Amino acid sequence: MARVWTWLREDIWEIRFRRYVALTLVAALVGLGVWGGMTAAKENRSCAPGVVQPKGSDECVGVSWTTYAFRRPQFAETIRAINRENHRLSPGSYVTVALLEPFTASDADNLGDVLHELQGAYLAQYQANHDTTGLKPKIRLVLANPGATGAHWRHTVDQLERMTKGPDRLRAVTGVGLSTDNNKKAVQELTRRGIPVIGSSITADDLANGQDGKDPFPGLARVSPTNTDEARALASFAKVSAADAFLVYDRTGDPYTRTLQRSFEKMLKGSRYEAQPFTPPADRSKEGSTANVFAQVSNILCNTPKTTDTVLFAGRHTQLRQFINALGARGCVDRRFTVLTGDEGSYLAGDKDLDPAALKDPLLTVRYTALAHPDAWPKDAARTGGSAADAKVLRDLLASAAREPAGPIGKVGLDDGQLIIAYDAMRLAVHGIRGASPTGKVPALRDVGLQWPQVKGKQLRVNGASGWICLDAHGNPYDKAVPIVELTPDSRTRFVRIAWPEGKPPAKECLPPS
């Protein structure tokens, strides 16, 4: 040791040249060590290219452009198909559209939704890239995950914004999923940063422009009608009278339940009964203790006069299921009740926790407004607002996606309408992108969002599989077909008929009135 010290002191330190070289080396080594230490200390939180686990979370969030399936095997086939399609595009010829969905959701309902959204978006991408007219630019689809509850929306939004610059050329975000607070914030931030957003299944009124004459989300377009429109369609369909209806609503609420509740309250102005609130757990996909509340609510219902036969339910699907189960076990079995609710009802189909007895109760009917339904256009005779031919295009696509080159895309389900609505949303995104670049070049980011007010009229509307999509000046669909669906005793859905927010289908020109 002493010898080493002497060597350092005399043979290195005293010779200035060696001293400086040694100091430089030591500094470099220390730097390297610090960097190495920090790298070693830093956890590898990467899940896949573009996808990371944020601190304090085990979710993989971010934007994925590989075959990474967010550890959800059911997505794998579709994502591989998307990846194949993405790789068919030559560099520079495409723009990117991101599908914003909670890919890491853990409950079966949401996962089913996401899968169907994924499939719908992919089919629209495939159709856009392979359509015979050869329109440009081509579309690349990437998957953006803000987390199961959307908690990491800021991370994902930041990443999406980065992708608008550079070779990704991100030009629109579709999907968004449910009308939750996090999603609302995400949409707000995306649109604030000038990224056009096309909501597929969001229905909340306050997640839309044009409410009270304001446009808080510039560049947002929606494919689904607002809750108000749904409620109006429902009302026009059911001819609900304020005297005979009873409102049950989510007390804490999220944008979806709140706007639905507000729409229902407008309909029930002058009702005899006070509306019945319930308080669900923070994560509304959890069971919680609300089942007890609903047992009491059903008790209260039994105490109403016989004329009261309509229950308006403003809540999410788990609570809806609990409520139906409670109603199925009501004391007054002789009373007839019809439960009307928004598109959350679509989750009930195939829900194994739904009490079969309640389903089979002939006096208990559950009807809701679906975002879309596969049987809607083939069975309904409306001549405007959509067509069976438009719906058939998607069916043909689905058939071709069963095998190469388009498919396979995994198990397909149309009943919940998510696939159809996601397909339409993606088509609207493509419509906007291509509308903003008539020459086929890459459009400017903001130009895409400026297209929405012009999506109307015979030529410029989008003939969606769920019906015509004619947007008003705020990007909301005008008089969008609302399929009313009924839950069958075998836990399936039965299309009842198409209802219209305006009470009737739009005119052929499909121009919203001023």
Added chain:
Amino acid sequence: MHTGLHGRGALFDTDPPGLASRLVGLRPYQLRSTPYEHPGELPFVVFAGGRGLGKSAVLRELRDAYRGHTPVALIDGEDRQFAAPPPERPAEAWSPVGQALTTIAEQLAEPVTGAGRIGFPRLAAGLLAVAAGGWSNRDVPRIRQEAERILLLNETGSWLSGFAGRWVSKVISKLVASMSGTGPVVEPIIEATLEAFAEGIAPAHRRLRKAATWYRDYPNAGGSPKLALILLSRHFRAGGDSLRHAERHLVRALLADLDDAYSGVMQRSHRRGRPVVLIDNVQEPAGLGLLEPVLRDRADGITDQVVFCAALRGYAHPALRNAGRRTLPEAARESGWEPGTSPSSRALLVSLPPLTPDDTLHIVDTVAQGPSPAPGAADVPPHLPHATHRLTGGSPLGITLLAGSARQNLPQGADSLGQLLTADVALHEDRDGRPTYQELLAHLVPGGRLDELTVLAAAHDRDSACVLAEAQLPEDFGASGVLDLEERLTAEGWPTASGQFVGDPFLRALLLLRLHHGDPDHARWRAVHRTLVDHYRDTGEPAAQDTARYRLHHELALGKADSAVAHLRDTFPRTDTRVWLSSLLFIASAPYFHPHDPDGRDFDGHDHRASVALGRTDAAQQPPDSVDAVLHLRVRRLLHAVWQLTDPLVLPDPKVTERLRFELEQLSNLRPAGNALLWRASRDWPADALAGRPFHVPGDDDEIGNGGR
């Protein structure tokens, strides 16, 4: 860090830094810098001293202390290579200084920690021009050999300069090729050299070009390096003052090349301290030829940063007339040297003092026993270190050789100094040994005249020496030989002492020992002493007191103590005590080797002085009837006690010491007038004897008889 030298801490200390550290800027044996004492101009240090004082050892130690840390060169002016040109080389193209410069440059060029070889292009160009003056186109092999040695001084060993060996052979071919026909050689050689220096674009070659242009400033060269080198070569061959002039430029070239190695940011960041040039025997031509130009250049303002340390035999030299003078201990903390105006004032003469008794003790212990004594090793007798110091007077050479002899001979039972001196000592394991005193004399008095000096060692002054030379030495030696030897002793730095021809007691003791052992029956020894006894025979003149003590001294040397006892006994009551004591000391300083019979022959080989001093022989003594028998015996015991205790060759006997004290006390009772003096001596002398110090008459600072320097 350990230095192999004892008693030279003033030079080699690190904390606080000794003279060497302050000059070189580096601690000895360590690559650690220390502040310079002379950041600007530094003194040309000359270590002065006689033979055997360890000057060469100091220079060797300096070289070892700094080798590998800073460039160091050590030459010895007495080295045979500086005495005469090598065979075949014409004398006019060679000088001791040129040879010394080549040797120094070769040693300085060696790489050190942190820096590579030093190139000497200026010196090489100059030396080549000088050497070319001795070349003709007949002896090409010799030219190749000489040119190669000189050109290799350019070698820096840097990979940038490429394969220097190849460059050298290329240049040599060019030089040889340039010597066409029978015309003059010097000019073409210089032309080819400068041409070779001007070629190439590598950094090394740029250095060479710069070196070539350095000669433009040579007087009368008119800015042409070629003309300058031709003039240099011509001046060198001319000899005399021209040669001095040329040599001065060569020395300047060496220093300029060294300066180059230390200039520039990059160069300085690779090197610490200053380069060191060590010149042993600077009084020889090779040394003076370096010393004088350096001093003159420094006085003229041509400064350099080279640490010159030289060793001068003796204490003065004409070239160092105005040099600053210090003893080494004075320069331990700071030399306080300031340059004056004359060249010689740029030198600092540092005289090396003899070693102290402590140093002697350390050396004897380490040399005689080794650093870690083996269990079976003979113990060093406790008085030996002091006795050694008393005999040698602190001469490092004497102490080291005696200690070496002790290591080799103690196990054989030789424990007295006399035995150790006469016993064989082998300086190297592969060499046959010879008696230690001969080995010592070979080092102290080399170069002839040892036989003559051996005889004259018994003399006391020039007169007695001449008498001895006349009687005992060949006729051609004579008085002039005596004067010559006397001058030589002074020149070599031997001290003088009143009452002795050879002033240095150690050298004198050795010479007398040699005189005694010169022939088997000691005839020469007796003849010499008898000659001197005759020379100092009692003439009845007033100065008889003085001549008597000389005569008695030599009689005692021949083993006859009776007349000395009688003289001291008779003079005791009436002479001044101080004079009496000094007579006692002088007479008792007679050399003693063996007990002698009345005819001067050895009879038993034992030292009888102790038994006489202790009174064991008193019974057999018949003091003359007319005298005080008690005083007679007391004086006899006292004389033998002093004789024994002051004998540099014998370990002091404690019992005799005690007896000496007693006798002196008794005598002090007999002489009320000299009471105090005798009493003082009774206290001082035993202590001095035990401590190994020479005896002095109390209160008398003059050294009498057996004294130091």
